[in-house]
Amino acid sequence: MSSSESAVPPEVGREPNHARRFGLTWLIASLIATPLVILLLGPILPPGNGSEQASGQVTDNTVLLAMATPVLLLVVIYLIYAVIYFRQPKGAALEGPAVRGDARVQTTWIVVTSVLVLSLAGYGTWRLFEGNGAGSGSGPNPVATPSGPKLPVQVIAQQWAFTYRYPTYGGVETPHLWLPNNQTVELHVTSLDVIHDFWAIQLGVKADANPQVDNIAFVKPTGVKTFEIRCAELCGIWHGEMFDTGHVVPPLVFSRWISEQVTKFAPATKNLPPYSTTYQPEPARRGG
């Protein structure tokens, strides 16, 4: 049996100032990593710059990531620091005194987390009312709407395809989505059967398609391009087949295309129910 002093680790009594050392490490890491994240990751964040709304989402994602970076570093660096410096010394059976609470740490924790969360809530609210409207589904009465003229386009989800009605063009219903570039579009998303979700990925648009609900989302495409459309809500056996390619085209091309659709689908348009923001589900139409 060894003598009693062997139970006392030699380090006791000359502990470094852990708070200062850890705090400095975290501060330097944050000052280096945060600008790198903004400059290197920001530009490649989804959903890209396909529309004003998509670009806005990239900006917001960058802000979130920049604010999350110091928080992530705090957790990771503390974990590593603790593993290195707060290990039980070899051969020692002693632990430090139990920590019951620390008013300074607790107050800092509550204040910092509250400031982070509340400032992000404020930022989100300010961004929502900045004037572009949201690319996400905002229900039948969105609190924030873009000013100026808007082209209404209805997105009708059904097992297992999206169709599109253009109420300002005689209510014609088309199997594909074409949009004019640089024009604000008011999407009215609804469903004829089960719950779907309209996701126009590169345009930053995602809106639930619920039967009997007129879910409005806004998009102003910025650039001629094609974009992916997917259903983002498991909606039955052929859910995975529910995708298409959409087109953003110059306004003149759009005018020509929509005139062609009006002519081509005139016989079908005659038999459609009148344009409405929602439709009665008709399960019998598709055999259940």
Ligand SMILES: [Cu+2]
């Ligand atoms: Cu679906």
